[in-house]
Amino acid sequence: MQDVPIAVSHLTRSYGKRRGVIDLDFTVAAGEIFGFLGPNGAGKTTTIRLLMGTLRPGTGSARILGLDCWRDAPAVKALVGFLPGEIHLYEKMTGAELLDFFAAFRDRPAPRRDEVVERLQIDLAPRIRHLSKGNRQKLAVAQALMHDAPVLLLDEPSSGLDPLMQVELVEILQEERQRGKTIFLSSHILHEVEQIAQRIAIIREGRIVAIEDVDQLRATRERRMEVLLHEPVDVTAFDALPGVRVLRVHADGRHVDLAVSGNPRELLRLLGTLPIDDLIYGPPDLESVFLRYYDREPAEAAEADTETVEVRR
Amino acid sequence: MSLVMFRRWLWDSRWSAIGYGLGAAAYVLVIIAFYPSIRDNTDQLDQLLRIYPEGIKKAFGIEDFGTLAGFLGAEALNVIWPLIVGVFAIMAGSAVVAQEIDSGTVDLWLSVPERRSRLLLGKLAALAVVALVIVALTLAAIWIGAMLVGESFSARGYLAAGITMLVLAITMLAYSALFSSFMSDRGRAAGLAAAVTVGGYLAWVVVGMSDSWSWLRYISIFAAYKPQPALADGVFQTAGLVALLVVSAVCVAAALALFVRRDAIS
Numbered sequence: 303m304q305d306v307p308i309a310v311s312h313l314t315r316s317y318g319k320r321r322g323v324i325d326l327d328f329t330v331a332a333g334e335i336f337g338f339l340g341p342n343g344a345g346k347t348t349t350i351r352l353l354m355g356t357l358r359p360g361t362g363s364a365r366i367l368g369l370d371c372w373r374d375a376p377a378v379k380a381l382v383g384f385l386p387g388e389i390h391l392y393e394k395m396t397g398a399e400l401l402d403f404f405a406a407f408r409d410r411p412a413p414r415r416d417e418v419v420e421r422l423q424i425d426l427a428p429r430i431r432h433l434s435k436g437n438r439q440k441l442a443v444a445q446a447l448m449h450d451a452p453v454l455l456l457d458e459p460s461s462g463l464d465p466l467m468q469v470e471l472v473e474i475l476q477e478e479r480q481r482g483k484t485i486f487l488s489s490h491i492l493h494e495v496e497q498i499a500q501r502i503a504i505i506r507e508g509r510i511v512a513i514e515d516v517d518q519l520r521a522t523r524e525r526r527m528e529v530l531l532h533e534p535v536d537v538t539a540f541d542a543l544p545g546v547r548v549l550r551v552h553a554d555g556r557h558v559d560l561a562v563s564g565n566p567r568e569l570l571r572l573l574g575t576l577p578i579d580d581l582i583y584g585p586p587d588l589e590s591v592f593l594r595y596y597d598r599e600p601a602e603a604a605e606a607d608t609e610t611v612e613v614r615r
Numbered sequence: 616m617s618l619v620m621f622r623r624w625l626w627d628s629r630w631s632a633i634g635y636g637l638g639a640a641a642y643v644l645v646i647i648a649f650y651p652s653i654r655d656n657t658d659q660l661d662q663l664l665r666i667y668p669e670g671i672k673k674a675f676g677i678e679d680f681g682t683l684a685g686f687l688g689a690e691a692l693n694v695i696w697p698l699i700v701g702v703f704a705i706m707a708g709s710a711v712v713a714q715e716i717d718s719g720t721v722d723l724w725l726s727v728p729e730r731r732s733r734l735l736l737g738k739l740a741a742l743a744v745v746a747l748v749i750v751a752l753t754l755a756a757i758w759i760g761a762m763l764v765g766e767s768f769s770a771r772g773y774l775a776a777g778i779t780m781l782v783l784a785i786t787m788l789a790y791s792a793l794f795s796s797f798m799s800d801r802g803r804a805a806g807l808a809a810a811v812t813v814g815g816y817l818a819w820v821v822v823g824m825s826d827s828w829s830w831l832r833y834i835s836i837f838a839a840y841k842p843q844p845a846l847a848d849g850v851f852q853t854a855g856l857v858a859l860l861v862v863s864a865v866c867v868a869a870a871l872a873l874f875v876r877r878d879a880i881s
Contacts, residue, residue: 317878351722354725354726356721356725356878356879356880357878357879357880358876358878375730375731376728376729376730377728378728379726379727379728379729380728382726384722384723384726386722386723386726387722390718390719390720390722391720391723392720394627403619403623404723404726404727406619407617407619407727407728407729408728445723
């Protein structure tokens with residue numbers, strides 16, 4: 303067990319009114335990217351703070367490379383590159399000063415700093431208070447990666463980055479994994495985590511509701527399709543297809559919302575025969591995954607306006 | 616103590632050191648510049664002082680205007696200097712933990728591989744050095760000013776006054792840091808520290824006005840603060856200063872104990 307990069311055992315911590323985590327239990331293997339997925343307020347940041355030893359555990363334990371995250375916090379932090387969820391940096395420092403400061407605490411000060419800074423195209427000269435949100439995020443990501451630490455704890459790493467940088471970040475993290483790094487990555491965006499993680503834990507209201515291999519999740523999770531039709535059609539034809547559910551038909555009958563899982567080939571064939579005006583095929587979303595674990599409609603559907611008719615199976 | 620944190624905090628506090636230090640020094644020099652005209656009219660001033668209420672004299676530390684130490688005490692060191700340094704100590708002390716939480720930087724701050732206690736001690740040591748710089752600049756101003764008006768104090772006088780002033784500053788820093796260590800709002804920590812400081816000052820004024828309230832001196836940090844006899848005669852208020860150092864040590868120990876155990880989140 304000594305070598306397990308991240309081992310969380312029956313970890314519970316509650317504070318405030320509705321915040322906290324309950325009985326978390328998971329391990330992350332060496333060289334794995336582990337996605338920690340949940341809506342805002344589900345307990346992702348709390349979990350990362352417990353791993354970083356900024357929050358004291360209630361019951362249970364969190365260990366990184368065999369060290370207790372609360373009792374051995376300084377030793378744990380020497381093994382971790384950390385990116386906080388909300389980026390608040392020292393405004394008066396320049397980017398270079400910030401990286402210098404965080405490097406100075408380590409035995410090997412920031413061996414990969416230059417490489418990471420170049421890769422993320424960061425200008426280290428301006429004071430942080432003059433940086434945009436995206437540039438602050440890049441600086442914080444560089445801070446996490448520059449130590450060449452064996453374990454990376456990244457809380458919503460792509461938040462605030464422009465799409466090109468998000469792609470770059472995914473590549474960087476995959477390379478880090480190939481170098482043997484263990485990466486714990488939180489997000490509330492399913493398709494982002496899907497691209498990169500091998501396993502995904504899904505957390506909701508402080509509890510882990512599932513831990514699945516990404517391939518398995520990808521095969522079963524649903525994507526939303528909105529079909530805009532020139533004239534009303536018989537929606538039972540959709541329901542008859544494998545992996546297709548009709549979620550809603552809007553009152554005029556010309557706007558159909560579908561949930562699609564698996565291969566969409568059959569569905570596309572059917573759509574080819576219909577008077578289509580337009581089509582939206584959304585990325586997989588978290589709510590649709592939750593539907594598999596909870597016997598209820600997503601909040602979005604429950605709040606649907608009165609002009610729509612809900613179709614339930 | 617974390618040397619990295621110490622160096623960083625000292626560097627971040629450099630403008631405080633320069634601003635408060637030069638401010639205090641400039642004030643002292645301006646006051647000393649008025650001294651020669653006072654010295655030449657001592658008789659009239661003593662008559663004026665006789666009709667001053669005791670409470671006012673006590674509140675502003677007015678004892679005699681006839682000597683440079685007395686004049687400097689009344690016009691600068693007894694009240695204005697603690698006020699200037701109190702603002703620095705309360706603002707800087709209340710920032711050590713609560714500001715990191717307040718501004719959301721605490722997650723990053725505590726992500727470094729260093730014990731919390733050593734991080735906090737690094738900051739406190741840096742602030743003690745800043746207090747020392749402010750005291751040193753004040754003493755330098757007194758030395759220069761005294762020379763310019765043809766007066767002088769003994770080396771022991773400077774030493775006693777310097778230690779008296781430094782101990783007061785450190786005490787104010789220590790309890791401000793204590794409030795910061797368990798609070799999450801820098802403004803509240805500063806407010807509490809200011810309340811303790813003003814309360815201590817009022818208690819000290821009341822002590823001077825009525826014997827029946829003399830027990831209040833035990834709860835006022837200003838009871839041991841007597842820079843005027845220290846500067847003039849090299850007198851140390853040994854028991855009082857030791858008591859203040861003990862209070863400071865207890866505050867720092869409590870701050871460390873609270874900080875290492877608390878949930879450090881915004």
